[in-house]
Amino acid sequence: MTTTTEKKVKHLTTRQKQYLKGLAHPLPQLVQIGKEGLNNGLIETTKRELLNHELIKIKIASNSGLEKRDTAESLAKMTDSTLVQLIGKTIVLYKENPKRPKEKKILLPKN
Numbered sequence: 001m002t003t004t005t006e007k008k009v010k011h012l013t014t015r016q017k018q019y020l021k022g023l024a025h026p027l028p029q030l031v032q033i034g035k036e037g038l039n040n041g042l043i044e045t046t047k048r049e050l051l052n053h054e055l056i057k058i059k060i061a062s063n064s065g066l067e068k069r070d071t072a073e074s075l076a077k078m079t080d081s082t083l084v085q086l087i088g089k090t091i092v093l094y095k096e097n098p099k100r101p102k103e104k105k106i107l108l109p110k111n
Contacts, residue, residue: 012082012094016108018099020055020084022094023106030033038074046079050095054106060089 012020030049033042043080049056058075060068072091081095097105 005078007092012108013041015111017084019109020094020106021092024055024057024084029053029057029090031056031058032061033058033064033066033071033075034061035065037064038071038078043053043075043078046075046081046093050079050081050093051097051100054100055084055092055094058091058093062089085097096098 004059030053031042031046036042046056046058060066060071064071068086068089068091072083073092075081076093079093079095081093083091084094085092094106
C-alpha cells in the first residue's frame with residue numbers, strides 16, 4: 001500500500017539526476033541546517049524554497065551534530081522531495097512544482 005507522500009515523490013533516472021546536478025552546481029545555498037537540527041521552521045522554509053525554485057541546495061553546518069546521510073534522506077522525505085545529491089555537507093533536493101510558470105520550470109530530459 002502506497003501513501004500519498006510516496007506518490008508525490010518523483011523517481012529520477014540516472015540521466016535526470018546528472019542533469020539536475022549540473023543545474024545545481026552554480027546555485028547558492030538557500031537553507032542552512034544549524035544546531036537546532038530539523039525543526040518545523042527549517043522544514044517549512046525548505047518546502048517554501050522548493051516551491052519557488054524546484055531545485056535547491058542545503059548546507060549542514062558543522063555545529064549541527066547531525067549525520068549527513070540520515071539528515072538528507074529525512075529532509076527529502078519530510079518535504080516530499082527527491083534527494084538528487086549529497087556531496088560533503090551539501091544536500092541538493094528537487095521537487096517539481098506543477099503551478100510554476102512554464103518558462104521557469106525545470107524541464108527534465110526524457111530517460
